[in-house]
Amino acid sequence: MSDPITHSPENPAETMRDVMLDIGYHEQIDTPPGHDLTKAHLITLPQKRTVQDLTSHHRAAAEYLKPARRKGTARVADLASLISWTNRFKGETSMLFASPDMAKPTLTCIADYHAAGAANVEDVTGDPSARHCHHRAVYDFPLSDEWKAWMAISGKAQSKDDMGEFIEAQAKDILDPTPAVLKGEVTTKNQPWENRLIETAQKIEGRFGQLKQLLAMSRQFQVFETSDLKVATNRDTGEAEIQFLNEHKDATGQKLNIPNLIIIAIPVFLGGAPYRMAVRSRYRKNGSSVAFIMSIYTPEKVFEAAFKEAVAAATEATGLTALMGTPET
Structure with missing residues (x-):
């Protein structure tokens, strides 16, 4: 067992x-x-x-002790700071983007922008030219107080008193026309800006005035309107055409012949160089009251010149190309 x-x-x-x-x-x-x-x-x-x-x-x-890559957006306060930031971090793929928005102009540098060339969508490891575009600096151009003040009233009707207060507050911006501008002839002896203003006056059939004339208008301006009846008869058909011809006169009965242009010199951007511009002054009679309208002549051209000048300074100082517009988000 x-x-x-x-x-x-x-x-x-x-x-x-x-x-x-x-x-x-x-x-x-x-x-x-x-x-x-x-x-x-x-x-x-x-x-x-x-x-x-x-x-x-x-x-x-x-990444606890050291980040794997640079990222973030710096907001700089002036153009010189944007240039310094760009020169500190720029590489072969860096790019500038300039947004010429008259209300909010900006200049942006993307240090890690995509490399040039077509995208490679067949590479299984990813497009070698692609970058994150996460390292940026943005400069928001600050518009000058003078530019904002004049643009705020440009093209808008004002009462006689409101216009007078505005002119007194901004009197430092107004220039009296030079003898060459008052003469109104384009010559080689004139300064380029004088010829430009003379050509502007010729285009719109204007005449430049002085600061004291504007102030006098705002304090004493009165308009008297007279109407004349005009009848025109066609002898062949017997038809008659009736027209009322209105004419504005001053308090003494003389025909109004007032300047309709003034010269201002203001910077577009805070701390920038002043630009001379023509401002067209008009009045509109409505019953017993008079409304004044002051309009800056082609302000977009002055803004474009100031903006391009700043962008050109940035591209020259950094050696980068600037594209007009905004980058990819």
């Missing part, structure tokens, strides 16, 4: 140990060699073997 088979009793402690090891077991999948942050770092977790992505944790740990 053979001996009975005997089994050694199980050790509960060892069994519990094995169970806990099995529960806590995890498997690492595709571990990036050398902590390659361009690849995902995946592991399986014991709960139903759930896959957990630890890539963000690895990247956060790697």
Whole structure:
């Protein structure tokens, strides 16, 4: 008769140990060699073997002491600061973007802009010319107080008193016309800006006045209107045409002949050089009241000249190309 088979009793402690090891077991999948942050770092977790992505944790740990790349937007206060920032961080792919918005002009430098050339969409590792475009500096051109004041009233009707108060407040911006401008002849002896203003007056049939004339108008200006009846008869048909011819006169009965142009010299941007511009002055009679309308002549051309001058200074100082418009968001 053979001996009975005997089994050694199980050790509960060892069994519990094995169970806990099995529960806590995890498997690492595709571990990036050398902590390659361009690849995902995946592991399986014991709960139903759930896959957990630890890539963000690895990247956060790697960037704890040093960021992997530059990012952020700097807001600089003047053009010189934008130029200094650009020269500090620019590279072969850096680019300037100039937005010529008359209300909110800006100049932006993207230090890590995309490289030139067509995109490579077939490269499985990604387009080698693509960049994040996350490292930027923006300069918001501050419009001068004078520019904002004149643009605010340009083309809008004002009462006689309101016009007078505005003219007194902005008297420092108004220039009296030079003898050459008053003479109204374009010659080679004149300054270029004088010829430009003379040509403007000729285009709109205007005449330049002085500051004291504007102030006198705002204080004493009165308009008297007379109407004459004109009847024209066609002898062949017998038809008659009746017209009322209105004429504005001053308090003494003389025909009004007032200057309708003034010269202002104001900077477009805060701290910038002043630009001479023509302002057209008109009046409109409505019953017993008179409304004045002052309109800057072609302000967009002056703004364009000042903006392009600033952009040209930035491109020359940084050696970068400037594109008109706004960059990709």
